[in-house]
Structures are given as structure tokens and as C-alpha cells.
Amino acid sequence: MIATAQSAYASPGLSFSVHDCRHLCSNPAVNSKKGTWDKVFSNAALHWILRDPDTRMDVLRDVHAALKPGGSFVFEQGGAGNVAEVHTALIGALVAHGVPLTEAQEASPWFFPSEAWMRTALNDVGFEVEKLEIEYRPTRLTESDGQGSGGLEGWVWLMGAAFLERVSPEKRDVVVKWVVGVLESVEKRHEDGSWWIGYVRLRGVARKRE
Numbered sequence: 001m002i003a004t005a006q007s008a009y010a011s012p013g014l015s016f017s018v019h020d021c022r023h024l025c026s027n028p029a030v031n032s033k034k035g036t037w038d039k040v041f042s043n044a045a046l047h048w049i050l051r052d053p054d055t056r057m058d059v060l061r062d063v064h065a066a067l068k069p070g071g072s073f074v075f076e077q078g079g080a081g082n083v084a085e086v087h088t089a090l091i092g093a094l095v096a097h098g099v100p101l102t103e104a105q106e107a108s109p110w111f112f113p114s115e116a117w118m119r120t121a122l123n124d125v126g127f128e129v130e131k132l133e134i135e136y137r138p139t140r141l142t143e144s145d146g147q148g149s150g151g152l153e154g155w156v157w158l159m160g161a162a163f164l165e166r167v168s169p170e171k172r173d174v175v176v177k178w179v180v181g182v183l184e185s186v187e188k189r190h191e192d193g194s195w196w197i198g199y200v201r202l203r204g205v206a207r208k209r210e
């Protein structure tokens with residue numbers, strides 16, 4: 001992705017690099033420019049990055065520290081209740097295949113905050129929240145190719161990988177099929193057989209106070 005960005009969008013003064021956002025300002029390249037960034041933008045990534053409670057607030061604190069006064073943090077991520085039905089089915093599938101409930105819950109790689117949680121957290125690290133909204137946005141899945149790509153099956157293999165790692169490789173296909181089977185009467189529409197997932201998006205704009 002970085003190589004593609006560098007060749008497709010090459011421009012003087014523009015560079016692309018990979019950093020661990022849980023420790024953004026511990027990186028010397030970032031730390032030396034702390035307090036000078038105009039903008040931080042994140043799309044569909046924070047629900048993974050904020051998963052670990054031990055580093056959750058550090059992420060927001062470091063974004064705030066990287067920005068210049070007046071700089072803005074613009075983001076969209078999964079919000080409270082995101083993909084609730086698949087999330088529940090994944091936990092249920094692990095339990096049905098011998099994983100203890102607390103371990104199955106712990107396997108979740110996501111943190112889907114509510115608007116209230118995010119507003120408090122942004123305020124606590126020093127942001128002024130300009131806009132924050134949550135939207136229920138059911139999303140149509142692509143067609144399944146019947147071989148593990150596309151459809152709900154493909155989604156579960158890709159996005160649910162952290163859950164599947166809790167069972168042995170031989171059991172994973174059965175677990176995926178269990179999830180798809182359980183969700184058929186919930187996510188498949190009667191009128192045309194299309195499959196939909198209940199995405200909930202949390203999006204916001206926060207500004208570092210001058």
C-alpha cells in the first residue's frame with residue numbers, strides 16, 4: 001500500500017510511512033514534529049486500534065499531541081452495536097465449538113464505542129468536539145463465490161480471523177459455516193436473497209483548542 005501510494009501520489013513534500021498508532025509519539029519521526037500537524041484522518045481503522053484498553057487513551061492523547069493548536073482530527077469508525085449480529089454469532093460459534101465464553105468474548109479484535117464514550121474521551125484529552133454522530137447503515141454484502149470469498153462467508157474469514165484463531169485450523173471452516181447458518185434467517189432478505197450486515201458508523205470532527 002505504501003509503495004502504491006508513493007508511486008501513485010508522488011509529490012514534493014509528501015511522504016507515506018507506517019507507524020504503530022498505539023504509540024504514535026514514541027516514534028522519533030513523529031515526536032520530532034509533535035504539535036505541527038494540520039490534520040489527522042482515520043477511516044475504518046480506529047475500532048481495531050482502540051481495541052486494547054491499556055493503550056486506548058494513549059492513541060487519542062498522541063493524536064492530540066501531534067496536532068498543532070487548531071488542527072483537526074477527522075474520523076469514521078465502527079460505533080456501539082456495529083455488526084452486532086455477526087459479532088454475537090462469532091462468539092456463539094466459538095462457545096458451540098468448545099471455547100469458554102469469556103475467552104470467546106476476549107477474542108473480539110474490536111472496540112465499538114458509543115457517541116457518549118467518544119465525546120468524553122475526546123474532551124478528556126483536550127479536544128473540542130465539533131461534530132459527532134452515529135448512524136445505523138445496513139450494508140449489502142458482495143456475492144459469495146461459494147469458495148470462501150465474498151458474501152458473509154468471505155466477510156467472516158477476513159474480518160473475523162482473530163475469532164477463528166481460537167479454534168484449530170481444521171475446525172475453522174465448520175465455525176464459519178455455523179456463523180453463516182445461524183445468520184441466514186437474520187441477514188438474508190426475503191425479496192431477493194441479498195445478504196446485509198448491520199453496520200453502525202461513528203464519525204466525528206474534533207479540534208485541538210488554540
Ligand code: BEZ
Pocket residue numbers: 044045047078082083110159
Ligand atoms: C472494518 O474494519 O471495516 C470493519 C471491522 C469490523 C466490523 C465492520 C467493519
